[in-house]
Amino acid sequence: MSRERAQALLIDLDGVLRRWDPAPMIAVEVEYGLKPAALLETAMSWDIYRPAVAGEISDAEWMRLVADRLPLEEAKxxxxxxxxxxxxxxxxxxALAFVREVRAGGRKVGIATNxxxxxxxxxxxLGLTAEVDVVISSWELKVHKPAPEFFTEACRLIETKPEHVLFVDDDDRVVRGARAAGLSAYRWTGPHHVELLKKALGLPE
Structure with missing residues (x-):
């Protein structure tokens, strides 16, 4: 998985370090008579999601665009x-326990997220700010994963050469982009491969 031991970890937020309980979101859709996943699907429409994570519009502007597309009257x-x-x-x-182990082992950790x-x-x-050494945000960089420039800047911010960085993300397209940019990368599907990731970072199993 890694040509040599990685010296730093970049980890995704949503789907890795942050998890979402669908129940509160479904409850809102039920209450307002919306179809299941209507809010998420609307929010993730590429024409409004991309500018929101590329630093072109604010989160508030993005949410106004979502509201405009719902089959409800404006106030509702x-x-x-x-x-x-x-x-x-x-x-x-x-995932947080893994991050803590990595940092305890003397490796830098950064959140790298759209x-x-x-x-x-x-x-x-969420209490995560102090759990990492650096936060790398697509909104602040004005470029989003899996663009090569995102990974180049992420490595610069964590002060580690790409070949010495392990990137962990739940999106296969992002993992492929990280590898193309010269990083070691692994697709997160849950904590069952933590020991393998620790080995890639040269940490004791």
């Missing part, structure tokens, strides 16, 4: 989106 749509957004997920305890300008407040509320 805005209310539904606000209710949906009030749940911010939770830190995944097993995000909006709401990222840093979210990390504060």
């Amino acid at each position: 749509a805005a209310e539904a989106v606000a209710r949906w957004q009030s749940y911010r997920g939770e830190a995944d305890p097993e 995000a909006t300008d709401r990222l840093r407040p979210d990390l504060d509320s």
Whole structure:
């Protein structure tokens, strides 16, 4: 998996270090008579999602665009989106334990994620800000994964050469992009491969 021991870890947020309970989101859709996953699917529409994570529009502007597309009258749509957004997920305890082990082993750890300008407040509320050495946000860089420039800048910010960085993400397309940029990369499907990742970082199993 790695040509040589990695000296730093870059880890994705959503789907890795942050997990989402679908129940609160489904409850909002039920309450407002929306079809299942309507809010998420609308928010992830590429024409409005891409500018939100590329630093072209704010999170608030993105959510206004989501509300505009819902089959609800204006006030109800805005209310539904606000209710949906009030749940911010939770830190995944097993992924966080892995991050702590990596840092305890003397390796730098950075969160490297596609995000909006709401990222840093979210990390504060999740208690994750102090758990990593650096936060790398697509919104701040104005370029999103899997663009090569994202990985180049991420390695610069964690002060480690690409060939010495292990990148962990739940999106296979991003993993392929990281590898193309010269990083070692692994697709996260859960904590069952933590021992393998620790080995790639030269940490004791």
